[in-house]
Amino acid sequence: MARIRTTVDGLVYEDDVEPRMLLVQYLRERLGKTGTVIGCDTSNCGACTVHLDGLSVKSCSVLAVQANGSEVLTVEGLERDGQLHPVQQAFHDNHALQCGYCTPGMIMQSIDLLGDNPDPTEQEVREGIEGNLCRCTGYQNIVRAVQDAAQKMKPGATASQPASVAGGGA
Amino acid sequence: MIPASFDYVRPTSVAEAVQALADGGDDAKILAGGQSFIPVLRLRMGDPSLVVDLGGIAELRGVREEGDKIVVGAMTTHHDVTRDDLLNQHVKLISEATKTVADFQVRHRGTLGGALAHADPAGDLAAPALALDAEFVIAGANGERTVAAGDFFEDYFTTAIGPQEILTAIRFPKYTGWGARYEKFNRVAQAWSIVAVAATVKVEGGTITDARIGLTNMAGTPVRARGVESALVGQTMSEETVRAAAQAAAEGTSPTSDADAGSDYREHLAKVLTGRAVLAAAG
Numbered sequence: 001m002a003r004i005r006t007t008v009d010g011l012v013y014e015d016d017v018e019p020r021m022l023l024v025q026y027l028r029e030r031l032g033k034t035g036t037v038i039g040c041d042t043s044n045c046g047a048c049t050v051h052l053d054g055l056s057v058k059s060c061s062v063l064a065v066q067a068n069g070s071e072v073l074t075v076e077g078l079e080r081d082g083q084l085h086p087v088q089q090a091f092h093d094n095h096a097l098q099c100g101y102c103t104p105g106m107i108m109q110s111i112d113l114l115g116d117n118p119d120p121t122e123q124e125v126r127e128g129i130e131g132n133l134c135r136c137t138g139y140q141n142i143v144r145a146v147q148d149a150a151q152k153m154k155p156g157a158t159a160s161q162p163a164s165v166a167g168g169g170a
Numbered sequence: 171m172i173p174a175s176f177d178y179v180r181p182t183s184v185a186e187a188v189q190a191l192a193d194g195g196d197d198a199k200i201l202a203g204g205q206s207f208i209p210v211l212r213l214r215m216g217d218p219s220l221v222v223d224l225g226g227i228a229e230l231r232g233v234r235e236e237g238d239k240i241v242v243g244a245m246t247t248h249h250d251v252t253r254d255d256l257l258n259q260h261v262k263l264i265s266e267a268t269k270t271v272a273d274f275q276v277r278h279r280g281t282l283g284g285a286l287a288h289a290d291p292a293g294d295l296a297a298p299a300l301a302l303d304a305e306f307v308i309a310g311a312n313g314e315r316t317v318a319a320g321d322f323f324e325d326y327f328t329t330a331i332g333p334q335e336i337l338t339a340i341r342f343p344k345y346t347g348w349g350a351r352y353e354k355f356n357r358v359a360q361a362w363s364i365v366a367v368a369a370t371v372k373v374e375g376g377t378i379t380d381a382r383i384g385l386t387n388m389a390g391t392p393v394r395a396r397g398v399e400s401a402l403v404g405q406t407m408s409e410e411t412v413r414a415a416a417q418a419a420a421e422g423t424s425p426t427s428d429a430d431a432g433s434d435y436r437e438h439l440a441k442v443l444t445g446r447a448v449l450a451a452a453g
Contacts, residue, residue, distance in 0.1 A: 019221065020174065043276070044360065056274060061209060063178075066225060128274060131360060
C-alpha cells in the first residue's frame with residue numbers, strides 16, 4: 001500500500017492505494033466520481049480523460065500513486081454555482097452527443113485544447129480531439145460545439161456566465 | 171483489466187534508481203511516462219515484481235545546450251519537446267516527429283527517453299534519433315556510458331540498455347538551419363506508422379549540401395537510407411533529383427508483412443514518402 005494525497009475537483013483526499021491501482025479506478029471506485037468513464041482497454045478511446053496538474057491525460061494510463069501531490073480535475077468539477085462550463089453548455093446547445101459515453105472525455109480534452117488554442121480551426125479541433133473516439137461517429141456536432149464554445153469563451157463575448165478557459169480547477 | 175500486483179518505488183535521484191533496479195533483480199522494470207508500459211501492465215503482457223518510477227527525478231527532465239550539443243533529459247515529455255525553442259531551432263526533425271506521436275493526452279505524459287528505450291519498430295522517434303546521429307547516455311552501477319544511435323537499437327523492442335541500467339539523456343548534434351520533415355503514413359488518427367520517413371536536409375544556394383534520412387518500421391530497428399543521402403548530396407535541388415534519389419530508399423531494409431501492409435508495399439511507401447519528406451524538408 002502507498003499513501004497518496006491528491007486534490008480532486010477542489011477537495012483534498014488522502015488514501016492508501018495499491019501501486020497497481022489506476023487513476024481512473026481510484027476516481028471511480030474510491031471517490032465515487034463515476035462521471036469519468038472507462039471506454040476501452042487499449043488507451044485509445046480517451047473517455048477517461050481528466051486534467052492532471054492542468055494537462056489532459058488518459059486516467060487509465062496513469063497509476064493513482066503517480067498522482068500523489070497533484071491536482072486532478074474531472075468533468076464533475078467543471079460546474080460553477082449551478083452553471084455548466086461553457087464547453088459543457090456548448091455540447092448541450094449543439095447536440096454534441098448521441099449515446100453520451102465519450103462526452104466526459106471529449107469535454108475534458110476540448111477544454112485542454114481551448115486553453116492552448118482559444119480559436120481553433122475545424123481541422124485543429126479534429127486534431128485536438130484525435131485521442132478521443134466517438135463510437136456513434138457523431139464528430140460533426142462535437143467539432144461544432146468546440147468551435148461554438150471557443151467563440152463564447154472569447155474575452156468580451158457576451159456569455160451568460162463567467163467563461164473560464166482553465167475550467168475552474170481549484 | 172487491472173494490472174497484477176507489484177511493488178513500487180519512486181526514487182529522487184539516478185543513483186537511487188540504479189540501486190533500486192539492482193535490488194529489484196531481473197523482474198524490476200522502469201516506469202517513465204507509462205504510455206506504453208501501463209497499457210502493457212493492464213493487458214497483463216508484463217508482470218514485474220517491482221516498478222521503479224523515474225517521475226520523481228528532476229535531473230532527468232528538461233532541454234539544455236552543452237557546447238555544440240543539445241541535451242534532452244530522458245524524462246522530458248513529448249509535449250515539452252514539441253514546445254522547446256532549442257530543439258525547434260537546432261534539432262527540428264525531432265520536434266516535427268514528436269508532433270505526430272499518438273495524441274495530446276499521450277504526449278502530455280509520454281517521454282522521449284521512454285519511447286526510445288521501448289524501441290517499438292513502429293514508434294516515431296527512433297528513426298529521427300538515428301538520422302540525427304544522437305548519442306544515448308546510460309547510467310548503471312559502474313557510472314555512465316555513451317552509446318551511438320547506430321549501436322543503440324539492437325532489435326525489436328531491444329536496445330543497448332542493460333537490465334540494471336537507465337537511459338538518462340539523449341544528446342543531439344546541432345542541425346541549425348537545416349530543413350526537416352517527418353512524413354508518416356498510417357490509416358487512421360492515432361494509429362501507428364505503417365511506414366514513416368524522417369528527413370533533414372541542408373540546402374545552400376539551391377544545392378543540397380547534406381542530408382540525413384531515417385526510416386520507421388522498415389525493419390526491426392530504424393534504418394538509415396544512406397543510398398538516398400549520398401545520391402542527394404551535391405545535387406542541385408529539384409523535384410526530379412529528389413524523386414530519383416528516393417528510389418534507393420528501400421535498399422538494405424527488411425520490412426515485415428502484416429495486416430496493414432505487405433513488405434513490397436512498405437518498400438513502395440518508403441520510396442514515395444522519402445521523396446515527399448525530402449521535398450518538404452528542403453522547401
